Amino acid sequence: MEERHPDGEFSREPFLDLPASLGWRTRDAGICFADPPSVILHATPIFPLCHPELAARGIVWDSFSLLDSLARPGAYWILNCTCGIADDAGLEVPIFVSHPDRQRIVWELDLKGLAPALEDRLTGTDGFIRLTFARDEYESDLRALIGELRERATNPVTMEALSETDSVEWLQRESSHLAPFQVEELEPGIDGMDLERLLDLDPDNLPASAPLWPPGTLIEFGFFAVSDGHELMRVNGEVPWPSSWTPRHFTRWEAWSAFHRWVDLCHRGFWLGHHGCIVSPRSEQNRFFLLQEADRARCHAAGRHLADVVRRGYAEGETAPGVMVRDAECPLDVAERMN
């Protein structure tokens, strides 16, 4: 297990650590062949170390996640697939966002989990990169991005403006008499209401910052039995809602790394057969099991380490003042060998 840095800071160094600013290119990305046809709008991300072909890869900025990341630290799918399912574009890990002080917004990007969005020379590298934004610039850039998207969304689109858009030939042939066209969709399309949400936004009145958890909140990591499985996190004794996916609540990449070291020491019941163990009954298939008694102490140590890392993240700036984070040592069964 890695040593904690003597001054209590994060001990893992990023592969690269760069100052950054938000860039974008808004595009009429496609045509919706309805009656009448309409236009699909999105913003292609530009940031240090980003892959130059993000438009071709279908990777877009999620403006609403960007807004959330301005308001409060946490893990966000800021880079998303045009369809709203990040995994579809090979994006497997959210961006971990921290606000270490009032001046800076820091992103930590997992190199493997976000490889399709990053320069080819980073492919195959372990660890993470860190991008640091000046908060006031982040806010004004985001306001400009929202303003530009709103402007495009409310103005009719001429046939000429669509000349580089896929399938425009069909439109020229069949529907040129219907031009200009309206923008009717914003990508990523998460709930079908994204364009309406954009038009409801007031770019001069962005959400105010708020702590990740209210003061006095108790966060626990452990293996909490719920129906046929285990939940891994509790907030004031309850499974967090709306997202029970634990890494959603991390602000630093190191927490993601500590989380994996912890859960990788145990195995779900349905997976035990692959380890030469008796597969647990259906009623326990989603529970976690240790493969051997010797792993118990390592697992508890890894759980405590996770709680330490998350606590340090929550102690930064105004992230989550007055919040308690601890590891709950829950009993885990050891899987039985097949022979």
Ligand SMILES: [Zn+2]
């Ligand atoms: Zn997709």
